[in-house]
Amino acid sequence: MRTPNPTDLNWLLDDLIDRLPGALYAVVHSTDGLVLGRSSSMSREDAEHFGAMSATLYGLARSAGARFDGGGVRQAVIELDRAVLFVTAAGSHACLALQAGDDAKLGMVAYEMNMTVQRVGNMLATTARQQTPR
Numbered sequence: 001m002r003t004p005n006p007t008d009l010n011w012l013l014d015d016l017i018d019r020l021p022g023a024l025y026a027v028v029h030s031t032d033g034l035v036l037g038r039s040s041s042m043s044r045e046d047a048e049h050f051g052a053m054s055a056t057l058y059g060l061a062r063s064a065g066a067r068f069d070g071g072g073v074r075q076a077v078i079e080l081d082r083a084v085l086f087v088t089a090a091g092s093h094a095c096l097a098l099q100a101g102d103d104a105k106l107g108m109v110a111y112e113m114n115m116t117v118q119r120v121g122n123m124l125a126t127t128a129r130q131q132t133p134r
Contacts, residue, residue, distance in 0.1 A: 009037025012120060017041060020112055022104025024083070027051050031058060031093045054087045054097035061087075075110060088113045091121040 013026040017039045027047050028037040033055035038047035061076040078085040082102050086109060090096040096117055100109050 010040065012116065013037055013039040014041075016098070016112060016116055020100070020104065020109055022101045023109060024099045024101055025050065026096065026098040027054070028090060028094060028096050029055055031055060031062075031095060036094065050097060050099070054085065054095060057085070058087045058089075058095050075113070077106075077110075084109070086110065086113055088117055090117045 009028050013028065016026055017023045025042045025046070026039045027035055027042070027050050029035050029051035033052040035044075035047050035051040038044070042050065057076050057078065058073060061073040065071050065073055073087075073089050075089070076087045080102075084100050084102065084104065084106060085097070086100070087095050087097045088110075096113055098109065098113060100106070
């Protein structure tokens with residue numbers, strides 16, 4: 001495990017990936033997809049792509065919760081043939097996203113992601129970005 005630096009979330013994601021058998025990649029991103037940190041198992045390009053996809057998934061879940069009175073998003077999960085994608089709310093305007101292989105214990109992944117968010121959620125939070133007028 002790397003030494004923690006409060007301004008560097010990568011150590012946190014590497015620790016999460018190292019502790020979870022079957023976990024492959026993780027990113028922290030703003031709700032609009034800006035990558036704030038990534039596990040060292042991902043290239044920057046893949047992290048940006050993963051952040052954009054998981055922000056879209058989070059946005060879809062947020063819209064469904066608002067439209068159908070389901071409340072806020074806790075976690076969104078997509079099961080694929082050989083992988084599972086998790087997106088967890090991680091503080092104000094931030095998400096923790098993780099991809100695990102199909103051999104991962106899904107309950108343990110969800111639990112560890114939520115525990116990570118609870119322990120360091122204040123480090124993960126971000127402010128909403130303002131759009132500049134054109």
